[in-house]
Amino acid sequence: MRRHYTRLHLQLHLAFRSCCCRFDEWGSLWPNLTPDFPLFPHASGQWAKKIDGKMCYFGKDAQVALERYNARLAGKTTKSPPKKVSENGKPDKPHKDYPLYAHSNGQWAKKVRGVTRLFGPWDDPHGALDKWLAQKDDLLAGRKPRATGDGLTVRSLVNQFLETKEALVEKRHQTI
Numbered sequence: 001m002r003r004h005y006t007r008l009h010l011q012l013h014l015a016f017r018s019c020c021c022r023f024d025e026w027g028s029l030w031p032n033l034t035p036d037f038p039l040f041p042h043a044s045g046q047w048a049k050k051i052d053g054k055m056c057y058f059g060k061d062a063q064v065a066l067e068r069y070n071a072r073l074a075g076k077t078t079k080s081p082p083k084k085v086s087e088n089g090k091p092d093k094p095h096k097d098y099p100l101y102a103h104s105n106g107q108w109a110k111k112v113r114g115v116t117r118l119f120g121p122w123d124d125p126h127g128a129l130d131k132w133l134a135q136k137d138d139l140l141a142g143r144k145p146r147a148t149g150d151g152l153t154v155r156s157l158v159n160q161f162l163e164t165k166e167a168l169v170e171k172r173h174q175t176i
Helices: 007-018 062-073 125-140 154-170
Strands: 047-051 054-059 107-112 115-121
Touching: 047 062, 054 062, 107 125, 115 125
Parallel strands: none
Antiparallel strands: 047 054, 107 115
8 A cells, every 4th residue: 555645744754764863853842752653743743643544643742642642552541521412423502592503514504595504613603603693684685795894895995986086186187
């Protein structure tokens, strides 16, 4: 089986193999690693190992990653207690009348006029609700939601242009 490595992975791997005892540049990241270190540096910046056909990540700090790896081998998992989730692995709605549902891509969503609209991550149900309430009227009417913020619109740009030209006409520098 041929592996495809990213440039960062190859650089880290080569640096690790060429300097297997100590890294001066990355001394704080990889302190006193030996060639028999069981984890490899993943392109995501975390220490990883493929276990039972699945890629497992153990953290960015080498010592902590090694401790987590050894705990996993010993059968002791250090996972936090699970959040309130339903049978399918998605979080439950914050309250019974919550208008959005948990989409499988990790965001709160609502189907409007046959199109699934996304409103924010599962971690922020109140922010997603605020975004839904801000866009609700436009979406239900079939319009594209209005841009929020202080951005320049075509209307304001045209008005600025016309005001400038009218001011020039008043000064008689230019005619329409």
